[in-house]
Amino acid sequence: MRGLSVEDASVAAANFNGTSTGTRCDLIKSTATRPKLPVTNSFKYNDTNNISGPLSSLPLSLKDPSVSSLDRASGYYLDYYNRCICKLFIVYDSDQNPFRNLISLALGNSTLLKAILALAARHNANRHYLLRQQPLLATPPASSTSDKDALLYKCQAIQGLSLALNDAVSRRQDTIAASIFLLVFLDLLESGCDRWNFHLEGAKNLIASIWPSSGLETANELDPGRTVQAIRSFITRQIYLIETLGATFARPRLLSQPISLVQSGTPPQESVQQSFLGCPDHLLHAIQFFSLQRDIIADQAPSDDTAILSHTRHITTMLESVQNFDSYMWASGLLPQLPSPSVQGIDKLCKLSQSFQLGSLIYGRRVLDALTGNVTSQDDLVCALLGVIVALKDDEILFKCILWPIFIAGLESSSANAQQFKDTAMELDYPGVSENCMEALNTTAPNCPSFLIGVSATNPRLDSEQFTALCTPACRTALTNVRQTIALGCNLDTDVVEFDGVI
Numbered sequence: 001m002r003g004l005s006v007e008d009a010s011v012a013a014a015n016f017n018g019t020s021t022g023t024r025c026d027l028i029k030s031t032a033t034r035p036k037l038p039v040t041n042s043f044k045y046n047d048t049n050n051i052s053g054p055l056s057s058l059p060l061s062l063k064d065p066s067v068s069s070l071d072r073a074s075g076y077y078l079d080y081y082n083r084c085i086c087k088l089f090i091v092y093d094s095d096q097n098p099f100r101n102l103i104s105l106a107l108g109n110s111t112l113l114k115a116i117l118a119l120a121a122r123h124n125a126n127r128h129y130l131l132r133q134q135p136l137l138a139t140p141p142a143s144s145t146s147d148k149d150a151l152l153y154k155c156q157a158i159q160g161l162s163l164a165l166n167d168a169v170s171r172r173q174d175t176i177a178a179s180i181f182l183l184v185f186l187d188l189l190e191s192g193c194d195r196w197n198f199h200l201e202g203a204k205n206l207i208a209s210i211w212p213s214s215g216l217e218t219a220n221e222l223d224p225g226r227t228v229q230a231i232r233s234f235i236t237r238q239i240y241l242i243e244t245l246g247a248t249f250a251r252p253r254l255l256s257q258p259i260s261l262v263q264s265g266t267p268p269q270e271s272v273q274q275s276f277l278g279c280p281d282h283l284l285h286a287i288q289f290f291s292l293q294r295d296i297i298a299d300q301a302p303s304d305d306t307a308i309l310s311h312t313r314h315i316t317t318m319l320e321s322v323q324n325f326d327s328y329m330w331a332s333g334l335l336p337q338l339p340s341p342s343v344q345g346i347d348k349l350c351k352l353s354q355s356f357q358l359g360s361l362i363y364g365r366r367v368l369d370a371l372t373g374n375v376t377s378q379d380d381l382v383c384a385l386l387g388v389i390v391a392l393k394d395d396e397i398l399f400k401c402i403l404w405p406i407f408i409a410g411l412e413s414s415s416a417n418a419q420q421f422k423d424t425a426m427e428l429d430y431p432g433v434s435e436n437c438m439e440a441l442n443t444t445a446p447n448c449p450s451f452l453i454g455v456s457a458t459n460p461r462l463d464s465e466q467f468t469a470l471c472t473p474a475c476r477t478a479l480t481n482v483r484q485t486i487a488l489g490c491n492l493d494t495d496v497v498e499f500d501g502v503i
Contacts, residue, residue, distance in 0.1 A: 067107065073149060074117055078103065081120040088123075089185065091278040091401060092339055098234040098274050102178055105231075109175040111160030115182040118153035121146045122189045154186060165206075174231060177206050181235045184242060197254055200243055204256070207236060238276045244284050245277075245404050247291045248363055252298035272349070273337050277401040279356045280330050286322045287356075290315070290364045297371055308371060315368045322360045327353035351388050352398050355405035358385040362412050378412055385409045 070078065086100040087093035106113040125146035161179055164170035180203040247255055272278050293315055300307075331349035338345040362381050369376050386409055392399050 074113070077117040077120040077124070077149070077153075078106075078113075080124055081116050085120055085123055088400070089276055091272040091275050092337065092397065094273045094339075096273050098231060101231065102182075105175050105178065109173070109179075111157055111164060112175040112179045112182075114153045114157035114160060115179040115186070118150050118157055119182055119186050119189070121150035121153055122186055125150055126189060150186075154183075157183065171206070177203060177235060178231070180206060181239065184239070197243075197246070197250070200239060200246075201256055203235075203239055204243075207232075207239075234274050237274075241276055241279065241284060244288045244291070245279075248287060248404075249407075252295040271337060272334055277404070278349070278352050278398070279401075279404075280325070280327075280353050282325055282330075283322065283353070283356045283360050286318050286360050287363060289318050290360070290367045294367045294370065297367070311371055312368065315364060315371065319361065319364045319368070322357060322364065325353075325357055327351075327357055348392065348395055348398055351391050352401060355385065355388045355392070355402045358388065359405040359408040362408050366412075382409055382412050 067075070067078075082100060082103060086097050089099055090097055102112065102116065106116050128146065157179060161176065161183075164173070164176050170176065184200055184203065243255055293311060297311065328346070328350045330353050331346045334349060335341050335346060338349070358381055362378050362385070365376055365378060365381075368374075385405060389402065389406055389409065392402060
């Protein structure tokens with residue numbers, strides 16, 4: 001395994017600081033892996049697929065000692081994180097981007113820095129597989145370079161976490177929770193199959209144990225320009241989002257008791273400048289409620305009329321609440337946060353909300369069907385959702401946020417609207433989603449039973465053999481990819497992993 005760059009650090013730092021602004025910008029525009037270049041007076045890397053455009057500079061001066069002391073590899077990936085990752089994992093990029101604010105923290109904490117570098121290297125490696133044009137470089141860089149870098153940085157981050165968690169003082173630092181939070185994203189980029197939930201549980205446990213009683217001295221020491229509470233609020237919200245959407249495609253009880261925004265002290269106001277996917281809190285709460293009801297049904301399998309009636313009433317009430325949610329009013333309240341406030345901006349944000357609203361209704365109805373034994377036609381909701389998806393397909397910023405609704409539509413498509421979904425999916429060019437994932441999505445509609453979303457609630461103990469009888473290999477491939485991409489809104493490419501038998 002190739003480690004960090006072994007070139008002389010002083011030479012690398014001098015070259016980095018002596019590089020012009022334009023040359024530094026050229027460095028990160030590449031979407032291929034970092035080449036093995038000799039140390040020269042430039043970090044310039046020829047662009048093979050310029051996707052980044054004008055981007056923000058690092059929040060700290062490149063002449064800052066904490067930056068200039070980084071080796072070339074670290075400097076490259078830190079710049080990559082700043083320019084590509086930060087804008088990708090947020091709805092609207094701005095000077096308040098919390099991912100970018102973590103850089104200041106990371107320059108004072110090696111564990112968080114390694115987590116950031118691992119995330120950047122993994123994303124860079126994944127992008128290499130997605131290049132569809134002939135590289136302009138005479139000798140394209142080896143694809144394994146960023147792969148090895150990502151593995152090394154991840155190993156170093158985990159080692160740092162292990163040491164910190166065994167120290168009573170270090171484990172209380174906000175940088176440790178932030179590092180675990182980034183590892184959740186890293187695992188989703190790697191596969192998302194079966195490890196994201198471990199990092200998620202670790203982050204939840206750490207938050208519960210240290211944040212309610214963290215001292216003011218810690219805040220003063222670690223605040224990177226925003227209040228520590230703001231950073232904690234952001235991390236808490238994103239963990240809440242990931243576990244809520246991830247649970248819909250995980251087997252019942254895979255996750256522990258979900259995190260509570262109220263109990264964690266997270267401020268009630270929403271912000272699309274500090275949100276991963278932009279799903280309204282009310283709809284996230286509803287999705288979480290439906291999953292909890294699914295888990296109760298799976299555990300207790302209520303059979304007497306009184307219990308069934310009680311659960312039916314609760315689910316129906318929540319479905320009505322979702323149905324009555326005013327997406328336009330929600331979007332209007334966020335008008336000041338839009339990059340260019342306008343009526344068109346509100347309309348687009350409204351459609352983003354509607355995509356989650358319709359997806360929530362579809363999911364909630366299937367959970368209700370699992371309880372009552374019915375199979376309700378949802379063609380009307382699926383068609384409406386497809387219309388919203390098409391309306392957003394030309395908006396790069398918002399379209400990256402709606403993978404969850406897209407897969408809900410695909411899994412729910414029946415023979416009546418399968419062709420419509422397939423035609424719609426074929427028109428979509430989701431930024432960075434692997435080709436095999438989109439191909440699987442395109443084959444989902446005609447091959448998946450329409451009740452598949454609710455199958456884990458209908459029969460939570462469904463084993464692999466029984467599941468195989470329910471759907472085709474193409475469908476199982478699509479469902480596996482759902483689990484790998486559902487919480488991302490980002491780029492990944494991975495081989496299909498073994499499906500564990502239950503959605």
